[in-house]
Amino acid sequence: MFGFKITQKEILERMDFYRGLKNAPIKYPKKLQNPHYITQNTKRYLLDNERGWKDNKTIYLGYHGNKEYVHRVLCLTEFLVRFLEFQGYTFKIDRNGKIYCDIKGIQIHFNFRQATKRVPDDSNKFYKSYKNEETDKLIFQMYESSYDRKEWADTPKIKLEDKVLHIIAYTELYCEYELEEIKKRAAYRKQMEVEKQKQDEIKRLIQVENEKVANLISSTKKWEQTEKILTYLDKRKVALIQNNLFTDEERDYYEWGLKIVDKMKLELLGLETKNL
Secondary structure: OOOOOOOHHHHHHHHHHHHOOOOOOOOOOOOOOOOOHHHHHHHHHHHOOOHHHOOOOOOOOEEEOOHHHHHHHHHHHHHHHHHHHHOOOEEEEOOOOOEEEEEOOEEEEEEEEEEEEEEEOOOOOOOOOEEEEEEEEEEEEEEEEOOEEEEEEOOOOOOHHHOHHHHHHHHHHHHHHHHHHHHHHHHHHHHHHHHHHHHHHHHHHHHHHHHHHHHHHHHHHHHHHHHHHHHHHHHHHHHHHHOOOOOHHHHHHHHHHHHHHHHHHHHHOOOOOOOO
16 A cells, blocks of 8 residues: 555645535535434444444444544544545445445545553553553544555644545545556566466477477487397398308298387387287
């Protein structure tokens, strides 16, 4: 996440674009009148002490903190949800029960939390320790992956309510960039697969060539062997004739040997042979 930089200029231009949209729900709600069902679910989730009603089909935005900020969370949720839906995006639940907003095919998660700060814990008299203490700041988180989050927080001069359009602009721009990154990664993986196929084909051709060379060497040695056998048979025949030992049995042996040599040569040449 955030392998690219979204500039302030891009965010401001996108916000101006939002303000120019006809019938856009651009006005921030101070009160909740006829709230969106996700806002209603969020309120129930935050205020109902018995969470047994919650199931994997209920869509709401999470919040961790005390109830002092519940109304702010609900108003922010109302604006966020209605504007994102106006833009054509939908809130869904994945197979693991995680709630997300589908923005251009990117799964974006949202939640709120009350900021805390680390302070010394004076209750421990034996060694120095710390505890988390709640602050008066509300934080909004946006993330695609839980390990890498983008946060916006209240500041002394600017509250989240004044940043919510900025947040939406940033989020939409992020999804557009991420979509392009996904396409680039897919193209890169495809290119790597093509390169791998090329390398595999080169290795295959080299292996085929090596096998052909090995077969050639082996066939050459076998051919030389047939020549040696033929020379042996001829010399043996001459010697037997000179010594008047070339009997009918020896003639049959000689002729049998010639046939074996012919068969071996034909096999080496890849020609069909008849059974002897």
